[in-house]
Amino acid sequence: MTRIRRVCCVAMTLVAGLTATLAHGGQAIEARFFPSPDLQLEGRWAAPKPSLRNDPAFNNLVIGETPMTELRLIVPQAFVGKRVRVHMVVPSATQGLAGNRGLEVQWTTQGIFRSGTARPGERVLFYEGTATGGLLRDFVAYTLRVDATYMNGPLRFDPVYEIEER
Amino acid sequence: MTRESVGLKRGEHRALGCDAAVFVAVCAVITYSAGAQAASLGLNPPPGNLILVVGPEATPSAAGPVSVTFTLTAPQIGTGQIDGSPVVQIEMVGRRPPSGPNFTAELRANAPAFVTSGGNQIPISDFSWTSVALAGASYPQVIPSGVFAAGGGIQLIDTLSVVGGPTRTTGGALTFHYANSAIYPAGSYGPTAITYTAVWVP
Numbered sequence: 628m629t630r631i632r633r634v635c636c637v638a639m640t641l642v643a644g645l646t647a648t649l650a651h652g653g654q655a656i657e658a659r660f661f662p663s664p665d666l667q668l669e670g671r672w673a674a675p676k677p678s679l680r681n682d683p684a685f686n687n688l689v690i691g692e693t694p695m696t697e698l699r700l701i702v703p704q705a706f707v708g709k710r711v712r713v714h715m716v717v718p719s720a721t722q723g724l725a726g727n728r729g730l731e732v733q734w735t736t737q738g739i740f741r742s743g744t745a746r747p748g749e750r751v752l753f754y755e756g757t758a759t760g761g762l763l764r765d766f767v768a769y770t771l772r773v774d775a776t777y778m779n780g781p782l783r784f785d786p787v788y789e790i791e792e793r
Numbered sequence: 794m795t796r797e798s799v800g801l802k803r804g805e806h807r808a809l810g811c812d813a814a815v816f817v818a819v820c821a822v823i824t825y826s827a828g829a830q831a832a833s834l835g836l837n838p839p840p841g842n843l844i845l846v847v848g849p850e851a852t853p854s855a856a857g858p859v860s861v862t863f864t865l866t867a868p869q870i871g872t873g874q875i876d877g878s879p880v881v882q883i884e885m886v887g888r889r890p891p892s893g894p895n896f897t898a899e900l901r902a903n904a905p906a907f908v909t910s911g912g913n914q915i916p917i918s919d920f921s922w923t924s925v926a927l928a929g930a931s932y933p934q935v936i937p938s939g940v941f942a943a944g945g946g947i948q949l950i951d952t953l954s955v956v957g958g959p960t961r962t963t964g965g966a967l968t969f970h971y972a973n974s975a976i977y978p979a980g981s982y983g984p985t986a987i988t989y990t991a992v993w994v995p
Contacts, residue, residue, distance in 0.1 A: 658832040667835040676844055676854065677886045679930040679964045686960045689891070691836040698832055723836070771836050775959035778891035784834040 653714060653791030657701040661764075666693050668771070670782075684774060691771040691782075698740070700754070700763040700788055707761055710793040713754035715786045717745045722783040729777030732769060732784060739765035745786075753788065838891040841955075843898050845991035846884045850927075850966050853882040860984065863971040871976040877969040882927060883936060884964035885991045887955035895956040897994040899949055900936065900963070904987045906945035910980035917985075918943035919972040924965035936965035941987075950989070 660666055668691035677686035700713060719727045727747040735742045740763075745751045754763060771784060849859050861877040869875065887898040907914035921940035936951045955961045 660832045665833045665835065668837065670836050670839045672839050672842070672888065676846060677888070677960060677962065678846070678853075679884050679927050679962050683960065686886070686888075686962070687958070689836075689839055691834075693834065769834060771834065773836065775838070775888075775891045778838055778959075780892040781838065782836040784836065785831050787831055 653712070653789035654703065654706075655787050656703060656713070656790045658786075658788045659699045659701075661697040661699050666696060666769075668693060670771075670773070673772075687775045689773045689775050689778060691769075691773075693767075693769045695737070695766040695768045697764060698767045700790075702758045702761050702763055702790065704761065706758050706790055706792065709758060710756065711754070711758045711790050712752060712793050713740075713763065714750050714789045714791075715743075715745060715753040716750045716789055717747050717784075717786050719748040721747055722785075723778060723780045724773070724782055725777050725779045729774035730782075730784075731772045732786075733772070734767050734769045736768075737766045739763070740767060750789075755793065758790075838893075841888050841890040841893050841896070843888070843991045843993050844884075844886040845900070845989060846882070846886075846964075847989050848882055850880040850882040853884070858986070861969050863969075865971075865973065867979075869973070870979075871973060873973055875971045875973045877971065881967045881969065882964065883967055883989060884927075884962060885951070885953055886960065886962045887953050887993075888960050889955045889958075891959060894995075895954070898953040898955060899992045899994055900951040900953070901947050901990045901992055902941070902950050902987055903947045903990065904941050904945045905985055906943075908982045908985045910978070910982040913978045913980055913982070915971075915977055915982055916943060917941045917945050919975070920969060921972065922967045922969045924967045927964055927966050930964065934961075934963040936963055936967065 670689040670691045673688035673690050674681055674686050702711070717732065721727070721730055724730055724747070731744060731746050733744045740754050741752060743751050743753070771782070773782060846853050847859060848854055859879070859881050861879065861881060863875050863877045865875055883900070885898060885900045887896065889895060904917045906917055908917065908920075909915075918941055921938070923938045924936045926935045934953065939950065942948050951963050953961055953963045
Protein backbone atom coordinates (compact mmCIF):
# COMPACT_ATOMS: atom_id res chain seq x y z
CA MET A 628 0.00 0.00 0.00
CA THR A 629 2.81 2.32 0.92
CA ARG A 630 4.45 1.52 -2.36
CA ILE A 631 1.29 2.35 -4.25
CA ARG A 632 1.11 5.73 -2.58
CA ARG A 633 4.77 6.41 -3.25
CA VAL A 634 4.46 5.58 -6.91
CA CYS A 635 1.30 7.64 -7.23
CA CYS A 636 2.94 10.57 -5.46
CA VAL A 637 5.90 10.39 -7.81
CA ALA A 638 3.54 10.25 -10.76
CA MET A 639 1.52 13.20 -9.50
CA THR A 640 4.68 15.15 -8.86
CA LEU A 641 5.87 14.46 -12.39
CA VAL A 642 2.58 15.50 -13.91
CA ALA A 643 2.52 18.63 -11.76
CA GLY A 644 6.07 19.38 -12.77
CA LEU A 645 5.27 19.03 -16.44
CA THR A 646 2.25 21.25 -16.07
CA ALA A 647 4.33 23.84 -14.27
CA THR A 648 6.91 23.77 -17.02
CA LEU A 649 4.27 24.35 -19.62
CA ALA A 650 2.76 27.19 -17.65
CA HIS A 651 6.14 28.87 -17.30
CA GLY A 652 7.26 28.26 -20.86
CA GLY A 653 4.18 29.49 -22.64
CA GLN A 654 2.74 27.80 -25.67
CA ALA A 655 5.06 26.75 -28.43
CA ILE A 656 3.95 28.19 -31.75
CA GLU A 657 4.73 27.53 -35.33
CA ALA A 658 7.49 29.58 -36.89
CA ARG A 659 8.46 29.67 -40.52
CA PHE A 660 10.93 31.44 -42.68
CA PHE A 661 9.37 32.71 -45.87
CA PRO A 662 9.50 31.84 -48.67
CA SER A 663 11.87 28.97 -47.84
CA PRO A 664 11.17 27.26 -44.52
CA ASP A 665 14.80 26.32 -43.93
CA LEU A 666 17.95 28.35 -44.33
CA GLN A 667 21.24 26.64 -45.05
CA LEU A 668 24.36 28.70 -44.46
CA GLU A 669 27.97 28.16 -45.39
CA GLY A 670 30.20 28.90 -42.43
CA ARG A 671 33.31 30.99 -42.83
CA TRP A 672 36.29 31.56 -40.59
CA ALA A 673 36.05 34.89 -38.80
CA ALA A 674 39.79 35.43 -39.17
CA PRO A 675 40.69 34.89 -42.84
CA LYS A 676 44.34 35.21 -41.89
CA PRO A 677 44.66 33.94 -38.34
CA SER A 678 47.64 35.21 -36.45
CA LEU A 679 49.72 34.02 -33.56
CA ARG A 680 48.89 37.29 -31.94
CA ASN A 681 45.15 36.78 -32.14
CA ASP A 682 43.12 35.42 -29.31
CA PRO A 683 42.91 31.68 -30.10
CA ALA A 684 39.13 31.88 -29.68
CA PHE A 685 39.02 34.37 -32.55
CA ASN A 686 41.16 32.15 -34.76
CA ASN A 687 38.70 29.29 -34.11
CA LEU A 688 35.58 31.33 -34.67
CA VAL A 689 33.18 30.25 -37.42
CA ILE A 690 30.50 32.64 -38.59
CA GLY A 691 27.29 32.10 -40.51
CA GLU A 692 25.07 34.99 -41.53
CA THR A 693 21.66 35.14 -43.11
CA PRO A 694 20.36 38.03 -45.17
CA MET A 695 17.26 39.77 -43.90
CA THR A 696 14.71 36.98 -44.05
CA GLU A 697 11.03 37.08 -43.36
CA LEU A 698 10.07 35.18 -40.22
CA ARG A 699 6.44 34.37 -39.65
CA LEU A 700 5.08 33.37 -36.27
CA ILE A 701 1.66 31.77 -36.27
CA VAL A 702 -0.49 33.10 -33.44
CA PRO A 703 -3.00 30.61 -32.06
CA GLN A 704 -6.59 31.86 -32.18
CA ALA A 705 -6.76 32.02 -28.39
CA PHE A 706 -4.14 34.79 -28.37
CA VAL A 707 -5.44 36.92 -31.22
CA GLY A 708 -6.45 40.38 -30.06
CA LYS A 709 -4.54 40.04 -26.81
CA ARG A 710 -1.35 41.50 -25.53
CA VAL A 711 1.23 38.78 -25.72
CA ARG A 712 4.85 38.03 -25.21
CA VAL A 713 6.80 35.71 -27.46
CA HIS A 714 10.07 34.25 -26.23
CA MET A 715 12.73 32.58 -28.28
CA VAL A 716 13.95 29.46 -26.52
CA VAL A 717 17.27 28.04 -27.60
CA PRO A 718 17.48 24.35 -26.69
CA SER A 719 20.40 23.30 -24.53
CA ALA A 720 21.40 20.67 -27.07
CA THR A 721 22.29 21.78 -30.58
CA GLN A 722 22.90 19.35 -33.40
CA GLY A 723 26.50 19.69 -34.54
CA LEU A 724 27.72 21.10 -31.27
CA ALA A 725 29.42 19.09 -28.54
CA GLY A 726 27.82 20.25 -25.32
CA ASN A 727 26.11 23.58 -24.86
CA ARG A 728 29.13 25.85 -25.16
CA GLY A 729 30.61 27.67 -28.10
CA LEU A 730 27.46 29.00 -29.80
CA GLU A 731 26.03 32.47 -29.76
CA VAL A 732 23.24 33.65 -31.99
CA GLN A 733 22.68 37.30 -32.66
CA TRP A 734 19.80 38.69 -34.67
CA THR A 735 18.66 42.05 -35.85
CA THR A 736 15.15 42.89 -36.95
CA GLN A 737 13.29 45.70 -38.60
CA GLY A 738 11.67 46.67 -35.32
CA ILE A 739 8.61 44.52 -34.91
CA PHE A 740 10.47 41.69 -33.26
CA ARG A 741 13.22 42.50 -30.81
CA SER A 742 16.87 42.24 -31.76
CA GLY A 743 19.04 40.30 -29.36
CA THR A 744 21.45 37.51 -28.64
CA ALA A 745 21.04 34.08 -27.14
CA ARG A 746 23.05 31.02 -26.24
CA PRO A 747 21.97 27.41 -25.82
CA GLY A 748 19.62 27.00 -22.88
CA GLU A 749 18.51 30.64 -22.86
CA ARG A 750 15.00 32.05 -23.21
CA VAL A 751 14.90 35.55 -24.62
CA LEU A 752 12.03 37.98 -25.11
CA PHE A 753 11.45 38.17 -28.85
CA TYR A 754 8.19 40.05 -29.21
CA GLU A 755 5.93 42.01 -26.94
CA GLY A 756 2.72 43.66 -28.06
CA THR A 757 -0.78 43.03 -29.27
CA ALA A 758 -1.38 40.12 -31.58
CA THR A 759 -3.73 41.86 -33.97
CA GLY A 760 -4.06 38.86 -36.24
CA GLY A 761 -3.07 35.29 -36.65
CA LEU A 762 0.36 36.16 -37.94
CA LEU A 763 3.30 38.07 -36.54
CA ARG A 764 6.05 38.78 -38.99
CA ASP A 765 9.23 40.75 -39.40
CA PHE A 766 12.45 40.54 -41.32
CA VAL A 767 15.27 39.03 -39.30
CA ALA A 768 18.98 38.63 -40.03
CA TYR A 769 20.77 36.04 -37.94
CA THR A 770 24.46 35.77 -37.21
CA LEU A 771 25.67 32.47 -35.80
CA ARG A 772 29.02 32.53 -34.05
CA VAL A 773 30.47 29.14 -33.30
CA ASP A 774 33.73 28.16 -31.66
CA ALA A 775 34.97 25.44 -33.99
CA THR A 776 36.52 23.75 -30.98
CA TYR A 777 33.04 22.57 -30.04
CA MET A 778 31.71 22.00 -33.53
CA ASN A 779 31.52 18.35 -34.52
CA GLY A 780 29.66 18.59 -37.82
CA PRO A 781 26.99 20.56 -39.64
CA LEU A 782 25.12 22.64 -37.11
CA ARG A 783 21.37 23.02 -36.88
CA PHE A 784 19.90 25.89 -34.93
CA ASP A 785 16.31 25.12 -34.03
CA PRO A 786 14.89 27.66 -31.64
CA VAL A 787 11.39 27.30 -30.25
CA TYR A 788 9.08 30.28 -30.04
CA GLU A 789 6.70 30.38 -27.12
CA ILE A 790 3.72 32.68 -26.75
CA GLU A 791 2.03 33.73 -23.55
CA GLU A 792 -0.58 36.27 -22.59
CA ARG A 793 0.95 39.28 -21.01
CA MET B 794 1.86 -14.59 3.00
CA THR B 795 -0.63 -15.28 0.32
CA ARG B 796 -2.51 -12.06 1.05
CA GLU B 797 0.65 -10.07 0.95
CA SER B 798 1.42 -11.62 -2.37
CA VAL B 799 -2.01 -10.76 -3.67
CA GLY B 800 -1.80 -7.26 -2.23
CA LEU B 801 1.59 -6.79 -3.81
CA LYS B 802 0.24 -7.79 -7.16
CA ARG B 803 -2.56 -5.31 -6.83
CA GLY B 804 -0.06 -2.69 -5.86
CA GLU B 805 2.05 -3.45 -8.88
CA HIS B 806 -0.99 -3.21 -11.04
CA ARG B 807 -1.82 0.22 -9.67
CA ALA B 808 1.76 1.28 -9.96
CA LEU B 809 1.69 0.34 -13.61
CA GLY B 810 -1.47 2.36 -13.93
CA CYS B 811 0.29 5.41 -12.55
CA ASP B 812 3.29 4.89 -14.78
CA ALA B 813 0.98 4.70 -17.73
CA ALA B 814 -0.59 8.00 -16.69
CA VAL B 815 2.81 9.62 -16.55
CA PHE B 816 3.69 8.12 -19.91
CA VAL B 817 0.58 9.59 -21.45
CA ALA B 818 1.37 12.99 -19.97
CA VAL B 819 4.89 12.92 -21.36
CA CYS B 820 3.60 11.86 -24.75
CA ALA B 821 1.20 14.76 -24.70
CA VAL B 822 4.03 17.19 -24.08
CA ILE B 823 6.19 15.71 -26.82
CA THR B 824 3.34 15.81 -29.28
CA TYR B 825 2.58 19.33 -28.26
CA SER B 826 6.13 20.52 -28.85
CA ALA B 827 6.54 18.62 -32.07
CA GLY B 828 3.34 20.15 -33.35
CA ALA B 829 4.94 23.59 -33.44
CA GLN B 830 7.24 23.86 -36.42
CA ALA B 831 10.33 25.93 -35.92
CA ALA B 832 12.19 28.00 -38.43
CA SER B 833 15.44 26.15 -38.79
CA LEU B 834 18.94 27.40 -39.57
CA GLY B 835 21.63 25.06 -40.82
CA LEU B 836 25.30 25.96 -40.76
CA ASN B 837 27.86 23.96 -42.69
CA PRO B 838 31.39 24.05 -41.29
CA PRO B 839 33.92 25.91 -43.39
CA PRO B 840 36.59 23.87 -45.14
CA GLY B 841 39.97 23.56 -43.51
CA ASN B 842 42.79 25.70 -44.78
CA LEU B 843 46.47 26.34 -44.52
CA ILE B 844 47.75 29.87 -44.35
CA LEU B 845 51.24 31.24 -44.59
CA VAL B 846 52.18 34.78 -43.74
CA VAL B 847 55.69 36.06 -44.44
CA GLY B 848 56.53 39.69 -44.01
CA PRO B 849 58.47 42.28 -42.08
CA GLU B 850 57.83 41.87 -38.38
CA ALA B 851 56.42 45.37 -38.18
CA THR B 852 53.90 44.81 -40.97
CA PRO B 853 53.72 41.06 -41.54
CA SER B 854 50.76 41.16 -43.89
CA ALA B 855 52.34 43.69 -46.22
CA ALA B 856 51.94 42.63 -49.82
CA GLY B 857 54.92 41.47 -51.79
CA PRO B 858 58.15 39.77 -50.81
CA VAL B 859 60.23 41.00 -47.93
CA SER B 860 63.77 42.00 -48.76
CA VAL B 861 66.47 41.29 -46.18
CA THR B 862 69.67 43.25 -46.60
CA PHE B 863 73.17 42.55 -45.23
CA THR B 864 75.58 45.45 -45.33
CA LEU B 865 79.28 45.00 -44.71
CA THR B 866 81.82 47.75 -44.51
CA ALA B 867 85.38 46.97 -45.52
CA PRO B 868 86.70 46.54 -41.97
CA GLN B 869 83.92 44.02 -41.21
CA ILE B 870 84.71 41.62 -44.03
CA GLY B 871 85.59 38.17 -42.76
CA THR B 872 85.19 39.13 -39.12
CA GLY B 873 82.12 37.08 -38.26
CA GLN B 874 78.39 37.07 -38.32
CA ILE B 875 76.40 39.98 -39.70
CA ASP B 876 72.68 40.34 -39.06
CA GLY B 877 70.29 41.14 -41.86
CA SER B 878 67.48 43.62 -41.64
CA PRO B 879 64.55 43.66 -41.16
CA VAL B 880 63.46 40.87 -38.85
CA VAL B 881 60.99 38.67 -40.70
CA GLN B 882 57.80 37.28 -39.25
CA ILE B 883 56.68 33.90 -40.52
CA GLU B 884 53.45 32.27 -39.46
CA MET B 885 51.93 29.05 -40.69
CA VAL B 886 48.39 28.31 -39.57
CA GLY B 887 46.60 25.05 -40.20
CA ARG B 888 42.87 24.89 -39.68
CA ARG B 889 41.17 21.55 -39.61
CA PRO B 890 37.54 21.62 -40.68
CA PRO B 891 35.26 20.83 -37.75
CA SER B 892 34.74 17.06 -37.71
CA GLY B 893 37.38 16.76 -40.45
CA PRO B 894 40.52 14.65 -40.35
CA ASN B 895 43.74 15.65 -38.67
CA PHE B 896 46.63 16.58 -40.92
CA THR B 897 50.22 17.69 -40.91
CA ALA B 898 51.56 20.83 -42.48
CA GLU B 899 55.11 21.42 -43.53
CA LEU B 900 56.88 24.73 -43.90
CA ARG B 901 59.43 24.44 -46.67
CA ALA B 902 62.00 26.85 -48.07
CA ASN B 903 63.33 26.69 -51.60
CA ALA B 904 66.70 28.38 -51.95
CA PRO B 905 69.27 28.57 -54.73
CA ALA B 906 72.73 27.17 -54.17
CA PHE B 907 74.48 30.52 -54.26
CA VAL B 908 74.03 34.22 -53.89
CA THR B 909 75.81 35.72 -56.83
CA SER B 910 77.47 38.89 -57.98
CA GLY B 911 78.44 38.51 -61.60
CA GLY B 912 80.69 35.47 -61.61
CA ASN B 913 81.28 35.54 -57.85
CA GLN B 914 79.30 33.31 -55.56
CA ILE B 915 78.56 33.01 -51.86
CA PRO B 916 77.18 29.61 -50.83
CA ILE B 917 73.66 29.77 -49.48
CA SER B 918 74.88 27.74 -46.52
CA ASP B 919 76.66 30.90 -45.35
CA PHE B 920 73.23 32.18 -44.41
CA SER B 921 71.28 31.13 -41.34
CA TRP B 922 68.48 32.37 -39.14
CA THR B 923 67.62 32.67 -35.50
CA SER B 924 63.97 32.33 -34.62
CA VAL B 925 62.28 33.56 -31.48
CA ALA B 926 58.66 33.59 -30.39
CA LEU B 927 56.65 36.51 -31.63
CA ALA B 928 55.87 39.06 -28.98
CA GLY B 929 52.39 38.47 -27.67
CA ALA B 930 52.06 35.10 -29.38
CA SER B 931 49.50 32.86 -27.77
CA TYR B 932 50.73 29.60 -29.27
CA PRO B 933 53.68 27.61 -27.99
CA GLN B 934 55.23 26.36 -31.22
CA VAL B 935 58.14 28.38 -32.55
CA ILE B 936 59.87 27.82 -35.87
CA PRO B 937 63.30 26.38 -35.09
CA SER B 938 66.46 28.26 -35.88
CA GLY B 939 68.58 26.83 -38.68
CA VAL B 940 70.90 27.25 -41.61
CA PHE B 941 70.21 26.93 -45.32
CA ALA B 942 71.43 23.62 -46.66
CA ALA B 943 74.54 23.61 -48.81
CA GLY B 944 73.60 23.29 -52.44
CA GLY B 945 70.19 24.87 -51.94
CA GLY B 946 66.95 23.22 -52.96
CA ILE B 947 63.84 22.50 -50.98
CA GLN B 948 64.42 22.32 -47.26
CA LEU B 949 62.03 21.41 -44.45
CA ILE B 950 61.90 24.29 -41.99
CA ASP B 951 59.15 23.20 -39.58
CA THR B 952 56.36 20.67 -39.17
CA LEU B 953 52.96 21.42 -37.70
CA SER B 954 50.51 18.78 -36.49
CA VAL B 955 46.93 19.96 -36.84
CA VAL B 956 45.46 17.51 -34.39
CA GLY B 957 42.62 17.90 -31.93
CA GLY B 958 41.79 21.56 -31.89
CA PRO B 959 40.66 23.18 -35.09
CA THR B 960 43.52 25.67 -35.36
CA ARG B 961 47.22 25.07 -34.89
CA THR B 962 49.95 27.59 -35.56
CA THR B 963 53.70 27.79 -35.73
CA GLY B 964 55.67 30.93 -36.26
CA GLY B 965 58.52 33.10 -35.24
CA ALA B 966 60.40 36.32 -35.66
CA LEU B 967 63.39 35.36 -37.78
CA THR B 968 66.64 37.27 -37.86
CA PHE B 969 68.75 36.22 -40.82
CA HIS B 970 72.51 36.08 -40.56
CA TYR B 971 75.40 36.06 -42.96
CA ALA B 972 78.28 33.97 -41.59
CA ASN B 973 80.95 36.33 -42.94
CA SER B 974 83.64 33.80 -42.13
CA ALA B 975 85.28 33.80 -45.56
CA ILE B 976 86.47 36.60 -47.78
CA TYR B 977 84.74 37.01 -51.12
CA PRO B 978 85.38 39.56 -53.83
CA ALA B 979 83.75 42.87 -53.09
CA GLY B 980 80.50 43.55 -54.83
CA SER B 981 76.76 43.72 -54.56
CA TYR B 982 75.46 40.17 -54.22
CA GLY B 983 71.91 39.21 -54.99
CA PRO B 984 69.08 39.75 -54.84
CA THR B 985 68.31 36.09 -54.33
CA ALA B 986 64.82 34.76 -53.84
CA ILE B 987 64.08 32.23 -51.14
CA THR B 988 60.54 30.99 -51.37
CA TYR B 989 58.63 29.66 -48.37
CA THR B 990 55.76 27.31 -48.94
CA ALA B 991 53.20 25.77 -46.63
CA VAL B 992 52.33 22.23 -47.68
CA TRP B 993 49.32 20.24 -46.51
CA VAL B 994 50.38 16.65 -45.87
CA PRO B 995 47.34 14.38 -45.43
